[in-house]
Amino acid sequence: MSPLIEVTDPHILDGSAVLIDVRGGADAHERYLAGHLPKAVFAGLDADLASHPEDAANGGRHPLPTLEDFADTLQRWGVTPDSHVIVYDDKAAAMGGARLWWMLRSIGHTNVQVINGGLKAATDAGIELATGDHQNEPAAAPYAIPAEYTNTVDIEEVKQAAKDEGRVVIDVREGVRYQGITEPLDKIAGHIPGAVNLFYSNSMSPEGKFLTSQALNTLYSEVIGDVLPKDVIVHCGSGVTACHTLLGMEHAGIIGPKLYVGSWSEWSRRDLPIATTEK
Template identity: 85%
Template sequence: MSPLIEITDPHILDGSAILIDVRGGADAHDRYLAGHLPKAVFAGLDADLASHPENAANGGRHPLPALEDFAATLARWGVMPDSHIIVYDDKAAAMGGARLWWMLRSIGHTNVQVINGGLKAATDAGIQLTTGEYQNAAVGTYPIAAEYTNTVDIEEVKKAAKDDNRVVIDVREGVRYQGITEPLDLVAGHIPGAVNLFYSTSLSPEGKYLTSKALETLYKDTIGDVKPQNVIVHCGSGVTACHTLLGMEHAGITGPKLYVGSWSEWSRRDLPIATTEQ
């Protein structure tokens, strides 16, 4: 199954799939209530797709929720292991849509797709949005997975960033990577040895992913001959990195891993920090 689905696909509106609208930010729920695809349930990036540690130095700003909590959330949304899930957000998958896709894939739920272009693609196509809350009938349980797969911890990143046979990709904007500015975390800069590939370079001016061929060229220019399973992707807090992981999957590059803690964890651990491009 392709990780992306076009807004013209009938499965989006014919009721055969579970639609999930992911929003981030303090006004996430208000934006959802003001307009979403028909029969789309609300998912909050902070409420549903992350846990809330007291100290971001241990796991970053958006650590993954406990597996039992995520399973309970899926059951509340009416998701079963064989459900076809279609996900979108209002930021071209960069603020939660791809994160939910990645989380589902990570626990073994493969029947999930992300709307290419997100909510904007829907409004550009003239689809009438609906307001208010929508909820599916909850199911009893969703099986709890043994683990989130394809993740690495901070110790693994330390090793990988020094290994010529591995690549650590930082998908934040160039000015954050270079240490010129840092609007969200405590210290500006990047992990020494990490390379920069701003996540939005994978998008067209309309906010859709580039073709799979164009994405393959883009990513392979960055990772070179390194095997996909030796690639680690991170961002500020493990959210927009999933946007790049989704793009890689669409390009046929399977196996890269997510550093969930990302810069928000690394920058709080009194570790080496670089401020110039490698």
Template identity: 80%
Template sequence: MSPLIEITDPKIYDPAVVLIDVRGGADAHERYLQGHLPNAIFASLDDDLADHPEDAAYGGRHPLPNLHDFAATLQRWGLTPDKHVIIYDDKNAAMGGARLWWMLRSIGHDNVQVINGGLKAATDEGVELSTDDYKPQPAATLYPVADSYKNTVDIEEVKKAAKDDNRVVIDVREGARYLGHTEPLDLVAGHIPGAVNLFYSNSLSPEGKYLTAQALKTLYQNTIGNIKPGDVIVHCGSGVTACHTLLGMEHAGIVGPRLYVGSWSEWSRRDLPIATEKN
């Protein structure tokens, strides 16, 4: 199954599908109420898809939620292992849509797709939006989860990988942040020494949709080269937009790269080496 689905696909409106609208920021729910796809469940990036860290030096600004808490959230959404899940957000999948896709894949729920182009694709297509606060019927039981999320790496593994020519650490933040020219969110500007930069939005067309699978494969292979997918680590500022790149990689047939969840928000708070030159 492709990780992407087009807004014109009638499966999006199948009553058996669990349709989820992800938003981030303090006004997330307010924006959802201003217009969303009919029967789309509201999901908060900050409350449903992340924990609230006491110290971002340990886990970053958007650490993954406790698995039991995430299972309870999935139960509240009416999600069971057999359900087809379709996700979108209002930022071309970059601010939550891809994060939820990755989280579900990480716990073994493979029947999940993201709407290519997100909410903008819907409005461009003339889809009539709803303004109700849709509440689904909760599932009868807690969603079954394992003991840990799969395909993640911690800061110690990133330290090793960044020095290993047979592995690659990809930083998907914009170039100005990577080079240390500006840092709007974290305490220090720059990047992990040895990491290479590939801005996540390079994978999008001017209309805000992912490039074709072949174009994405070419884009990513130019950075990865002959390195095996399992030796690729992707990070961003806090483990959110990195998932956008991981989704694009899977669409391109590059399956197996791993997520450094803590990302720059963790690394930059640990008194570790920081680079400002292009690798």
């Protein structure tokens, strides 16, 4: 199954899939209530797709929720292991949509797709939005979860990988953050020494959709080279936009790169070496 689904696909509106609208920010639920795809349930990036540690130095700003909490959330949304899940957000999958896609894939749920272009693509196609809240009938039992999220790495593995010529660590933040010129969200500017920069939005067309799979393969291959996908680590500021790149990689046929969930928000708080390229 392709990780992306076009807004013209009938499964989006025919009621056969569990449709999930993911929003981030303090006004996330208000934006959802003002307009969402018909029968889409609301998912909050902070409320549903992350836990809330007291110290971002241990796990970053958006660590994954416990598997038990995620299982309860999926049950509340009516998701079962047999569900076709379609997700989207209002940021062309750059915030919550790709994060939820990755989380589901990480627990073994393969029947999940992200709307290419997100909410904007739907409104551009003339789909009439619904307002107010929508709730699905909860699933009969909590989702049966594995022992752990797969395809993640911790900070210790990143330390080693960044120094290993046989591995690649990709930082998908904007260039000025990677270079150490500015840092709007975390305490220190710069990047992990040895990490390479590939801004996540380079994978998008001017219309806010992913480039073709062939174009994406070329884009990512220029950075990855001959390194095997399983030896590629992707990170961002807090483990959210990195999922956008992981989604693009899967669409490009590059299967197996791993997510460093803690990302820069964890690394920059741990008194570790920091690199910049500021002139």
